[in-house]
Every structure is written in structure tokens, then in C-alpha cells.
Amino acid sequence: MDLRQLRYFLAVAEEGQVTGAAKRLNMEQPPLSRQMKLLEEELGVTLFDRSGKRLALTNAGMLLQRRAEQLLRQFQETIEEVHGLDEGILGALSIGCVVSCFSLLPQRIERFHEQYPDITFKIHEGDHFLLGEQLEKRNLELVVARLPFEAAADPERYSILRLPSDPFVALLPDSWSQAADSRKLGMAELAQYPLLSLKSNLTTGMHNRMMEAFREAGQEPHVLCECSSITVILSLVAAGIGATILPKSVIASLPLPGIAMRELALTPFYSEVGLIWIKDRYLSKIARNFIEMFGE
Amino acid sequence: MDLRQLRYFLAVAEEGQVTGAAKRLNMEQPPLSRQMKLLEEELGVTLFDRSGKRLALTNAGMLLQRRAEQLLRQFQETIEEVHGLDEGILGALSIGCVVSCFSLLPQRIERFHEQYPDITFKIHEGDHFLLGEQLEKRNLELVVARLPFEAAADPERYSILRLPSDPFVALLPDSWSQAADSRKLGMAELAQYPLLSLKSNLTTGMHNRMMEAFREAGQEPHVLCECSSITVILSLVAAGIGATILPKSVIASLPLPGIAMRELALTPFYSEVGLIWIKDRYLSKIARNFIEMFGE
DNA sequence: CCGCAGTATACCTTATAGGTATACTTTTAC
DNA sequence: GTAAAAGTATACCTATAAGGTATACTGCGG
DSSP, rough: OHHHHHHHHHHHHHSSSSHHHHHTTOOOOOHHHHHHHHHHHHHHHOEEEESSSEEEHHHHHHHHHHHHHHHHHHHHHHEEEEHHTTTSSEEEEEEEOOOGGGGGGGHHHHHHHHOTTTTEEEEEOOHHHHHHHHHHHTTTTTEEESSSSSTSSSSGGGEEEEEEOEEEEEEEEGGGGGTTSOOOHHHHHHTTTTEEEEOOOOOHHHHHHHHHHHHHHTOOOEEEEEEEEEHHHHHHHHHTTTTEEHHHHHHHHOOOOEEEEEEEESOEEEEEEEEEEEETTOOHHHHHHHHHHHHO | OOHHHHHHHHHHHHTSSHHHHHHTTOOOHHHHHHHHHHHHHHTTTEEEEEESSSSSOOOOOHHHHHHHHHHHHHHHHHHHHHHHHHHHSSEEEEEEEEEOOOOOOOHHHHHHHOOTTEEEEEEOOOOOOOHHHHHHSSSOSSSEEESSSSTTTGGGGGEEEEEEOOOEEEEGGGGGOOTTOOSSSOOOHHTTTEEEOOSSSSHHHHHHHHHHHHHHTTTTEEEEEEEHHHHHHHHHTTTSSBEEETTHHHHOOOOTTTTTEESSSSOOOOEEEEEEETTTSSOHHHHHHHHHHOOO
């Protein structure tokens, strides 16, 4: 049994005759008669009562009529739904994000949601390597992370949309600095404080950039603690344990009390953020739309 | 898009590769690859992400997978349901019945219901001509009526299952006869009473049979009232207006108080009942099953 | 870098849907 | 009652598209 046959059957059932149905279907009567016979044979069921030139539906025929209408409607809906999904009207977008970039998402998600209200988001947090792995497994389509993307063994494999860069700032406990103190902080001064750095077995980018900045200023800082997570660092700063250097946007998403921000004297010292996906792999229309909007 | 293509798609989606799916489908790999490509083209959608030799489903693919499973399941259910209906496991049976035969139905319906619990009945009451008309219009599949079936202009058009015959009896008001009086009633005695007969413009069979019985006994009865309906006759008997002759089974279904029954001296005087349907026309399996059981 | 496993392309074969001609059946009109 | 009309069924042909075979192409693992 075939969808075509169901469509034919419905036409015949509605017209009450083969000839009229054939006209409606833009075909001749004999093939349609044959299809009806084949359908009956395949189902092993008598669908029409052929007494005289008119065809009346049997019980089985009436049931099939109802069911066929239902099936064809659902079929049509499926096509439209699948189509809509590919066009990026429906569906879900899975995005991975590094904690330090969270602040970039909310307003963009809101804007996207206004334009595509039926899209839902799935947001995963993790470090570069975790996110890279999920990207490979197709659990994520896009990743927002600091550049360079450390999971990128082969940079050619990824496409990256670079975002406006973000200055590094110093973060230190409130108690160490007057709130009114708006002077830029020199690296020498900062090097006097115990420092906290973002570093784990795998993710060393931020740590390296910080150390580099100190080295350029001729300073040898004292790293009190290497932390694997930004939230840990910020808690420690708020608790008065140490100071650190982080991209300015970080504190927008995690505004803990007890932390003072000071601009750095060192210029230019910027962090770059990128929207990352795997090149030459299928990207949903949703994701493509999101990328387009993300850059604006 | 075609159901075959959906089945193919599901196999490929589950296997995660075309070659394996082709094996499962007992076909070769190239045609299957082509079908998948055609499906994608027809839907205007990318279903698979072909990076490397493995095929991964896109969002649209995953949606189609869910929908396709659903559709195919419903499709299968439809086939089974239609099949079941034709086999007389499900559905409804429309029966027409003359009032005088009602008493034959209850026990038979009960027995049928035990064997086919999902079958429902639609029972219509009427005279021979009304029932004949409904039979022609296919609103009824079967009719239970006294024989001969008066609507049968062409007796060849109908199939009839004859049932064990039913003796005529006299019905008269209680007050006219002692309840203990179990003697057979002679036609001569009955002819003294005012009589009620079942007769309308169209249905004259019962009236004719009654008159014939009197004529054979050499009597000329006085018919006080010709009634078109059995219920009217019985009410009139109960009210002491007159006496009548009816098949014995009639009073089983309409046991009005105030009516006495007396067997007739005249033998053999029987009424025949039949289950009637239109020959050479589609009969549902339910109806065929019912006919089979009806005769037992 | 080569062999392996899988996919895609090209071309052929075959099955089946649809068309044409026509016979058969029933309804309707004279 | 018969003939015309309208509809269905049968027979046979054509064309389309599905499936098969051979083979080229492409990542992946040793």
C-alpha cells in the first residue's frame, strides 16, 4: 500500500465513482480502477460494493476513508514541519559557551528570539576541550569561546567569527583599593599583590596571556593560586585572597560583591572572543541565521 | 515522498550508514543512496551530514525520524484495523426488524455479542416496505421479517434464511375467556367476535393469511378494525375491543396485561419468519457471521 | 602512503504505473 | 423492450522510475 493509492482511494470515495475521480486526478479511468482493485487485493478487503455503475463504500471502506484522511494530513504536516525546521523557523540550537563569555549571550539570544520566536536554545557550559569534544560529537553546533580556541588541534578545521575585542582589566578585593580610585593600575603595582590565574591541565591560554603581560612589563608576579574555573577565581577575589586580570566582560556576567575593577595601564591588552563551528560540516539553518545575527 | 522512502530512511537513520541499512532491506547500496538523495531533494532539506563515511542526522533528519516512526506505526495500525473490520471483529451491524419479530432478536444478539464483543448493533424498526427501502439504500444489511417479504418485487433479488415456523394463536381480551380455558379455539367460535386485523395500504400479508384461514373453515368473519401496527392491535385487544390471530412469538416481545392467548384448532397454520438480505451485493463479514449464527 | 570501508556516479534491467482501445454492465429514456 | 448513455473492467502497450552491477571517489587506520 502506498500513499498514492490512498490519495486515489479518497478521490474515488468522495466522488462515489471512478470516472469522476480519475478526471479530478488528471488521469484515465482504467488505471484508477486497477489501482483500487490492487489496493483491495493488498489489504485483502472489499472496499467498494460494485452493484451497478455506482460504487458504494463498505464498512471497511468507510473506515479506511477516515484513516486515510488522517494519515495524509499528518503526512503533509510532517513535510511542512521538516521543511520549517530546515528553514530555521522551528527547532533548537545547541550552543556551547565558556563561562567567561556568558555575558555575550543574553542580549543576542533575546534579539534572536524576537525574530524567531519558535526556536529554543540549549546552552552548555564547559572549558575549551569539553566544548570541542561536544562539537565533534555534534551535541553542539556553535561554541562561544576566547581565542585562540584551545581545543583546535587543526585550526583549519574550524570557522571562527571574531567579535569586537574586550580589554583586560584588573580585579581586586574592594578592601585593597578605594572605590573612588579610578587611576589606571600599573603592572608593577599589581605584581605586588598575590595573584590568581586561570589554568588547568588543559586550558592554559588565559594564564599564559597574563604571564606574558607581566613579563612585557618586566615584572615577575607571584601566582598564589591556579584555578580551573572563573567562578572560583572571582570568589577568591571577593574573599580578599588575591587579585587577577580578566577580560572586562567577565564581570558583567558574574558581578560578585566585594570586587573592584581597575583599568590597566598596559595598552593594548585585549582578549578576543569568537563564535566557533566546524568548517565543511552541515550547519542547521538556525545556526547559520544565528551566526549572521551574532556579528551585527 | 513515499512510504517506501520513509522506511528506507528509518533503516539508514537507525544503522547510521547506507551499506548496513541496504543489507537489512535486502537491497544494494547504490539504489538506497539514491533514494536518500531523492528524499532530500524532494523535501528540500538536508537530512544527513555526510562528513566522512558515517552519516549523522541533522536536526531535520532527527525530526523526520520521529515523525516517520509515528506515521509508519499509524499506517500499520490502519491496515490492521481495516483488516479486522472486514473480518468482522470490529464494526457495526445494521439490522432492520418488523415489530412482530422483535422477540427473535434479544437472545441472538446476546449470543453474538459474547462471541464478538466489539461489534455494536444498529436496529431499525419498520414495515416491510420501509425496511426494503433502507435495505436498497444500504442503511441496513439484514432484515428480519415475516415471510413472504412483501417489499420483494423481485424475489430473486433477495436471499432468505428461513427460521423454524411459528404457530398462529388467537389473542382475545381476558374478560372474554376464562384463564383456565385451555381448549383449542375453533375458527367458528372466533368468527363470532369482532376481529382486528393487521393491514395497511401496503402491507396486507398478515391480513390475507387470517382471512384465508377463516375462509378455509367456512367462516365469514367480521373485521372491526384494520390496523397498520401490531402495537395498536395489541392495545385494542387488551382494551377489550376485539380479538385477533397473530404468530405466537409476537406476545413474547409485547406481553401486555389483559390479553389471553388460545391455541387454534386449525392446523397446520404457521407463520414463517426469515432473515433477509440482498443477493449478490457486498455483505460485511459481520453480517455473514451473524447470518451463520442466526440459523443455529 | 596504501588498503579498507563506505559513499557516489554511470549505466543497464526490470517492474509497474499510466494510457489507449474496447468489451461488458447497468441505468435511463423513448 | 430496446437503444443510447454512462460507468466499470479487461487487454495490451508505453514510459517512468526503482533496483542491480560495475566502478570511481573519499575519508580513516595501520
